[in-house]
């Protein structure tokens with residue numbers, strides 16, 4: 001018998017909705033990943049099977065239970081486009097504002113009705129495995145947040161294969177510094193990222209602001225269904241466009257570095273949140289990152305959101321009475 005007693009699993013995954021075959025693979029994969037690179041007994045399964053399962057774990061659309069994978073991706077994109085069209089038509093905004101000289105280094109800023117600049121600023125970094133998505137389809141949360149007096153900034157960054165991950169991290173750092181410089185009387189800067197965007201937001205926990213001539217007034221992080229240890233990504237098809245070496249992946253893994261980093265402001269909140277229907281690997285990534293934050297001096301919390309998958313978790317930010325929208329507003333106005 002395999003000893004699975006050490007295989008910690010922090011959350012309620014929808015086992016009932018998951019086929020026995022998927023459950024078996026998921027468990028097998030946890031055993032392999034948790035013991036990687038040591039040899040485990042009984043012998044490891046054939047390499048091809050492990051790679052297939054890794055691929056599966058890191059393909060969020062395959063874990064959507066309410067829709068087929070392609071339809072889930074289409075719906076996500078459609079809701080993002082609709083929310084962005086509505087935000088641009090109904091909110092006061094500054095669109096395509098450059099935060100740097102590089103191609104595509106632009107932000108869209110959406111404002112509440114009041115004309116003050118002494119507002120909380122909420123920056124959003126979209127997902128898409130650092131190789132898809134754009135600010136032009138990612139203004140999900142603009143309506144409910146601006147309605148409550150929060151300025152929302154949707155950030156564009158140069159995706160792969162043109163952009164490298166190191167460059168994306170640098171761009172995101174400059175976008176945060178830009179907002180602080182442009183709105184020095186802000187009432188707090190809050191960073192939110194989804195999936196790959198949560199990784200980019202988490203890298204800001206490690207940023208060296210001295211190089212940027214400003215220390216942003218960072219008051220909170222919302223890391224939604226993120227990837228914080230990039231090593232497994234190297235072995236998936238996502239790496240065809242990304243071309244990460246193991247060293248690139250380690251250098252850009254907040255999971256490996258955040259325990260040693262010092263918060264600029266120890267009262268800054270870090271919320272790690274994952275959807276109930278995210279894959280076991282996504283649950284592991286979020287839970288382990290949260291645990292590591294707790295070992296350091298970060299004021300971290302963890303939420304598993306009931307009855308949502310990798311895409312609904314962000315789609316629902318279009319709604320004011322959604323649980324995550326309410327958590328965000330409570331954190332900002334506590």
Ligand SMILES: N[C@@H](CC(=O)c1ccccc1NC=O)C(=O)O
Pocket residue numbers: 059060061062069073076127128129130133194195196197
């Ligand atoms: N090709 C991926 C797409 C994906 O992962 C994704 C798409 C939109 C927003 C976030 C995503 N995941 C991580 O960044 C999939 O099929 O799930």
